[in-house]
Amino acid sequence: MADDVLFEFLHMEMVSHIYKDQASRGEMEKDRATCVSTLEGMGFRVGQGLIERFTKDSPSFKDDLDVMKFICKDFWINVFRKQIDNLRTNHQGTYVLQDNKFALLTQFSNGKQYLEEAPKYLAYSCGLVRGALSNLGMDCVVTAEVSLMPSCKFQVVIQKI
Amino acid sequence: MVELLQETTTKGHQYEEETCLGQETQAMDIRLNSELFTLTYGALVTQLCKDYENDEEVNKQLDKMGYNIGVRLIEDFLARSSIGRCQDFRETADVISKVAFKMYLGITPSVTNWSPAGDELSLILESNPLVDFVELPDNHSSLVYSNLLCGVLRGALEMVQMAVDVKFAQDTLRGDNVTEIRMKFIKRIEENLPAGDE
Numbered sequence: 290m291a292d293d294v295l296f297e298f299l300h301m302e303m304v305s306h307i308y309k310d311q312a313s314r315g316e317m318e319k320d321r322a323t324c325v326s327t328l329e330g331m332g333f334r335v336g337q338g339l340i341e342r343f344t345k346d347s348p349s350f351k352d353d354l355d356v357m358k359f360i361c362k363d364f365w366i367n368v369f370r371k372q373i374d375n376l377r378t379n380h381q382g383t384y385v386l387q388d389n390k391f392a393l394l395t396q397f398s399n400g401k402q403y404l405e406e407a408p409k410y411l412a413y414s415c416g417l418v419r420g421a422l423s424n425l426g427m428d429c430v431v432t433a434e435v436s437l438m439p440s441c442k443f444q445v446v447i448q449k450i
Numbered sequence: 451m452v453e454l455l456q457e458t459t460t461k462g463h464q465y466e467e468e469t470c471l472g473q474e475t476q477a478m479d480i481r482l483n484s485e486l487f488t489l490t491y492g493a494l495v496t497q498l499c500k501d502y503e504n505d506e507e508v509n510k511q512l513d514k515m516g517y518n519i520g521v522r523l524i525e526d527f528l529a530r531s532s533i534g535r536c537q538d539f540r541e542t543a544d545v546i547s548k549v550a551f552k553m554y555l556g557i558t559p560s561v562t563n564w565s566p567a568g569d570e571l572s573l574i575l576e577s578n579p580l581v582d583f584v585e586l587p588d589n590h591s592s593l594v595y596s597n598l599l600c601g602v603l604r605g606a607l608e609m610v611q612m613a614v615d616v617k618f619a620q621d622t623l624r625g626d627n628v629t630e631i632r633m634k635f636i637k638r639i640e641e642n643l644p645a646g647d648e
Contacts, residue, residue: 292553292554293486294523294526294554295487295523295554295555296486296487296490298519298522298523298526299487299490299491299494299519300490302515302518302519303490303494303515305518306511306515307497310501327497330497331490331493331494331496331497332493334489334493334496335486335489335490335492335493338485338489338583339485339486339489342485367486368486413490
C-alpha cells in the first residue's frame with residue numbers, strides 16, 4: 290500500500306516547509322524553538338491516533354516497562370520498520386531508547402556530517418512517541434539526541450503526577 | 451480554533467478480516483504504515499489551516515509542497531519500476547494510473563474523459579487513501595484537501611520533460627461521488643544542454 294518512502298518524503302518536505310515558513314515570518318532564535326514544537330505537536334496527534342488503532346484488540350499492559358517494551362518492539366517495527374536496538378532504564382521513570390540505524394536519518398550521513406540539522410528531523414518522531422505514550426496513560430517528556438548518525442537515542446522521562 | 455475532524459472508526463471490519471485470513475503481520479505492517487502517512491498528512495493539513503487564514507492559501511501551499519515531493523519521487527519511481535520512456539501522453543497516463551498510483555497508494559484510478567485533442571484526461575479515484583479518516587468542517591468548503599497529489603504529479607512530470615496542469619475536478623470530501631483529477635498536457639519541456647556541450 291502506501292510505501293514508507295512516501296512518508297519519508299512527506300516528512301522531509303514538512304520539516305523544510307515549517308522552517309522556511311517561520312524564517313519568512315521574522316525573528317530567528319525564537320522561531321527555531323517554535324518549529325520544533327510545531328513538528329512535535331503534529332507528531333503528538335499522529336502518535337495518539339496510531340496507538341489507538343494499533344492496540345485496539347490488545348490486552349492492557351502490566352506496567353510501565355511493559356509499555357516501553359511494546360514501544361520498542363511492535364510500535365517501532367510498524368512505524369520505522371525495525372526494532373529499537375537497546376533499551377535502558379534507571380527503574381525510576383527514565384528510559385533511553387537507542388536506535389542504531391534510525392530510519393529518518395539513514396539518508397543523511399554516516400557520521401558527523403550535518404549533525405546540527407539532525408534535531409529538526411527528530412522532532413516529529415519525539416512527538417510520535419510522546420503521543421503514543423500519552424494515550425497509553427503515561428505522561429512524559431521525550432527528547433532525542435544524536436552524536437553519530439544514523440544512530441540516535443530517545444530519552445523518555447515519565448512525569449509523576 | 452479551526453480543526454479538521456478526524457474519526458478513527460473506519461476500516462474496523464477490514465482490519466479484523468485480514469487477521470482472520472492469517473496474513474496478519476504483513477497486512478498489518480502495510481496497513482499501519484499507510485495510516486502513518488494518512489495521519490501525518492492530516493496533521494500537516496491541520497497545521498497549514500492554522501497557519502494560513504484562507505483555504506486558497508492552504509491549497510497553494512499543498513501544491514507547492516507536492517511539487518517539491520514530486521521532483522524527488524519521480525527518481526524513486528523510475529528506480530523501482532524500471533519503466534522506459536513513454537512514447538506519448540496516453541502511455542504516460544497509463545503508467546501513472548496502473549504503476550505509480552498502485553505502487554505508492556495501492557489504488558488504480560481509471561483513465562477517462564479524454565479530450566478530442568488527446569491532451570487532457572481525467573483520473574477517477576474510487577477511493578482516496580489520503581482521506582481515510584477525514585471530514586471537512588463547513589467553514590473549509592473551498593479547501594482541496596488532497597491538493598498535494600496535484601503538486602506531486604506536476605513536479606514528477608516536469609522532471610521527465612512534461613509541463614502539465616493538474617487539478618481536482620471532483621472530491622468525495624466535498625460531496626461528490628468520486629474523486630476526479632483533471633490533467634492537461636501543456637507542452638514538452640526542451641532539455642537545455644549546458645553551453646559548450648554538443
